[in-house]
Amino acid sequence: MIPLSYYLMLGAVIFGIGVAGVLIRRSALVVFMSIELMLNAVNLTFVALSCNMGSLQGQVWVLFIMTVAAAEIAVGLALIVLICRNRGTTNIDEINLLKG
Amino acid sequence: MFEFILFFILGGVAVVSGLLVVVQKRPVNSALFLIVVFLCMAGLYLLLQAELVAMVQLAVYAGAVMVLFLFVVILLNTGSAAQVWMTRSATLKFAGIAAACVIMPCIGLAISAGITPQAAGSAEAQAGGMKALAALLFTRYLLPFEITSVLLLAAIVGVVYLSQREKERRP
Numbered sequence: 001m002i003p004l005s006y007y008l009m010l011g012a013v014i015f016g017i018g019v020a021g022v023l024i025r026r027s028a029l030v031v032f033m034s035i036e037l038m039l040n041a042v043n044l045t046f047v048a049l050s051c052n053m054g055s056l057q058g059q060v061w062v063l064f065i066m067t068v069a070a071a072e073i074a075v076g077l078a079l080i081v082l083i084c085r086n087r088g089t090t091n092i093d094e095i096n097l098l099k100g
Numbered sequence: 101m102f103e104f105i106l107f108f109i110l111g112g113v114a115v116v117s118g119l120l121v122v123v124q125k126r127p128v129n130s131a132l133f134l135i136v137v138f139l140c141m142a143g144l145y146l147l148l149q150a151e152l153v154a155m156v157q158l159a160v161y162a163g164a165v166m167v168l169f170l171f172v173v174i175l176l177n178t179g180s181a182a183q184v185w186m187t188r189s190a191t192l193k194f195a196g197i198a199a200a201c202v203i204m205p206c207i208g209l210a211i212s213a214g215i216t217p218q219a220a221g222s223a224e225a226q227a228g229g230m231k232a233l234a235a236l237l238f239t240r241y242l243l244p245f246e247i248t249s250v251l252l253l254a255a256i257v258g259v260v261y262l263s264q265r266e267k268e269r270r271p
Binding site (some may be wrong): 001002003004005006007008009010011012013014015016017018019020021022023024025026027029030032033034036037041043044047048050051056057059060062063064066067068069070071072073074075077078079080081082084090093 | 103104107111114115118119120121122124127130131134137138141143144145147148149150152153156157159161164165168169173175176186189192193195196197199200201203204205207208209211212213233236237240241244248251252254255256258260263
């Protein structure tokens with residue numbers, strides 16, 4: 001039996017990689033992919049804890065997280081396509097009209 | 101023993117592919133490595149005896165979401181030479197590397213140190229698997245389930261409206 005802490009560490013490491021991707025990369029698409037990495041790390045944590053506690057609630061919530069993530073990706077990609085159509089670039093440094 | 105080997109293979113490939121997602125110059129390569137991450141995640145869910153979650157991960161994430169990503173990435177292909185792929189701000193670079201290498205592993209260690217090993221839960225919750233999960237989803241979590249379907253409807257309507265061309269957009 002694999003200890004729970006191994007799964008939690010793996011989830012934390014993947015989450016950290018996703019955070020690094022969001023902070024470092026300038027392409028809006030890769031930022032989106034890093035957000036998906038973070039969501040997957042959270043899903044792994046949920047499922048690992050649900051297996052450890054013997055309850056199925058964690059897996060139910062993982063299903064909901066996956067659904068909400070899919071809806072968010074659809075809308076977010078539509079927005080990115082629109083922005084790229086209008087501004088010609090996906091570089092988030094140049095999409096700063098609202099910057100103070 | 102076999103479980104440990106599987107865990108380290110799947111976890112190692114997931115971490116390496118995650119790193120490659122973040123550092124690739126072209127978004128297409130990032131998307132392909134993200135597919136590898138999702139496949140490893142599905143394997144890890146199967147190791148945790150979460151069969152429905154693993155299959156939903158394969159069908160929804162690796163199947164539908166990544167296909168959508170690849171379509172959009174190829175549609176918006178501006179070429180790798182024209183893209184600035186990393187921020188110039190040293191603060192953000194430091195913050196990102198600190199988060200990935202220091203902060204998140206420390207948080208992971210702190211959480212795992214605080215969790216005391218408990219006896220494995222009821223056997224029928226695991227043995228029932230999909231049946232028990234479906235029973236839970238349609239009785240206790242019925243309201244979030246219905247709200248999720250409304251959310252998906254809202255997302256569909258929003259995307260259809262957003263993707264209309266400028267001339268034909270009805271305000």
